[in-house]
Amino acid sequence: MKLIIEIALKFLFGKKSKGIINVISTISIIGVSVGTIALLVILSVFNGLHGLIGSLYGSFDPDIKVTAVEGKFFSTDSLKIKEIKELDGVIKVSPVIEDNALLKYNNRQVTAMVMGVDSTFREVTQLDSIIVEGKFNLRDKQGFGGAIGYVLADQLNVRVAFLTPLLIYVPQRNKRINLNRPNEAFNTHYIHPKGIFLVKQMEYDSKYLLVDIDLVRKLFVYKDTEVTSLAIGLKEGSDSANIQEKIQGILGSGLKVENRHQQHASFYKMMRVERIMAYLILCFILIIATFNLIGTMSMLIFDKKEGIKILKSIGANKKMVTRIFLVEGWLISLIGVVAGLLIGIVLVLLQQHFGLIKFSGGNNFVVDAYPVALEIPDIFYSLITVTTIGFFAALYPVKIIVGKYFNENY
Structure with missing residues (x-):
């Protein structure tokens, strides 16, 4: 597995024959990053609203x-x-x-x-x-x-x-x-x-x-x-x-x-449903965004046709070559999601502690700024969701295209 990862890293960060491939790869990473930022921020906003309304109820309701x-x-x-x-x-x-x-x-x-x-x-x-x-x-x-x-x-x-x-x-x-x-x-x-x-x-x-x-x-x-x-x-x-x-x-x-929570069960149930719906909608958007990964993987595999020849000549089988490009596609998703999580965490923490984005309308709202709250489980949910979607987005083109080039060369 170590060898597969090393070859995938070399293919991903090595010199490409065409500059446009680097541009396409960068666009895919940016797309995954933006989707990850949106997912983390939306989940944090729901956390903030949940905590805000809960604190308001708590001032009047007993424990x-x-x-x-x-x-x-x-x-x-x-x-x-x-x-x-x-x-x-x-x-x-x-x-x-x-x-x-x-x-x-x-x-x-x-x-x-x-x-x-x-x-x-x-x-x-x-x-x-x-x-x-x-x-x-x-x-x-x-x-x-x-x-x-x-x-x-x-x-x-x-x-x-x-x-x-x-x-x-x-x-x-x-x-x-x-x-x-x-x-x-x-x-x-x-x-x-x-x-x-x-x-x-x-x-x-x-x-x-x-x-x-x-x-x-x-x-x-x-x-x-x-x-x-x-x-x-x-x-x-x-x-x-x-x-x-x-x-x-x-x-x-x-x-x-x-x-x-049980005293206002209907409200908290509605909040959970809204959170789940927002999560599913963002997952759908992420699925659409990761279609860029299909084109990216197609171009990367095309650029490494000679590499596939060399790998097979030194004894690599079709399964190993497929895994190399699957890892490469997964690395693109991983780079995007890590970058997105880092940016998202910084944005949420800045909003949480400094309230950079405020409501328009002065003191007409319960709070001055949009309420957000960063929770550790949401980071893992975002990481797992985006990397899983990225993996399956890369799975189809890699299996089809690698198989085609592998059989054409030999």
Whole structure:
């Protein structure tokens, strides 16, 4: 094999009879390099988007969320909450009740998701980091407070400094609405929002109002032990998968225990599908680009017709000659992919650390520059993909043309 590689290197880098062959070889290498750069950059962009959206979700969502498999709520009476709190890596277990309600401020009305939490909720999420106006305060001397999403606050035209209270309407369970006295069919309560949060995700910013869980229990008529979910915070660096498995074992099959990815399973599944589709499209483009390799190998083999004669005269068989030119074609792909990977890595790292390519439109986006993240597996995926495509692109012309010249000469 060593001899085959040495001869292939000599054929590839040796003097050619026609300068155009060098040009064609260079074009093939450049084509493979550009395809490799595109593949690595696109995969890195998806990594960046995945990490960016995940960080945005992580500011509002707990590390682990427990919900009922069936029904809207469940009782914590028979649950071993204390045993969960004592697990190594668990910080807090926070009760949560959320349900739909109508919000009214002056003449504006908007339906929203009212989420009842207690003071421990800020310990199981990064809520304080996304408060952009006021502070997260559920209750004070003035009464019930809370935090409202930025977009929802704009829709209602409410701010933390306004004196007019926000009114929450909740329909009473199993009670018909009397058209003459519709207000009697609703539980109502006034609050003064103390903070406005901004997750930079519409499903949160335009939807959620966080208030004290005791108020929510009163409005929606829940018992003290009933919750719609449990928010569990973990210590940084803890084994979340192992803790999740232990919590599931403690709670049993009647409750779902989900990590942050599972809480948004449809989104992350869509991201994976988009990533796979982008990968397949780029592979197709690479296959088209490597057709240059067919012409290149044809010219290289034609230029080395005399070399084939010499090789056969010293005892080389057809199989050995075929392998020499296969290695030569593979080396062209390898040179292209290595050059492409080096350039691609440099470009991705520059964008990742310095944000050279920025979004136009100022501060209208979540981040200023295109998010990218370089991951080691993507380098290997790109290397294996491009070299495999290059090998099979060279296989057909080498077998056909080498066989033709080998048989013609002798």
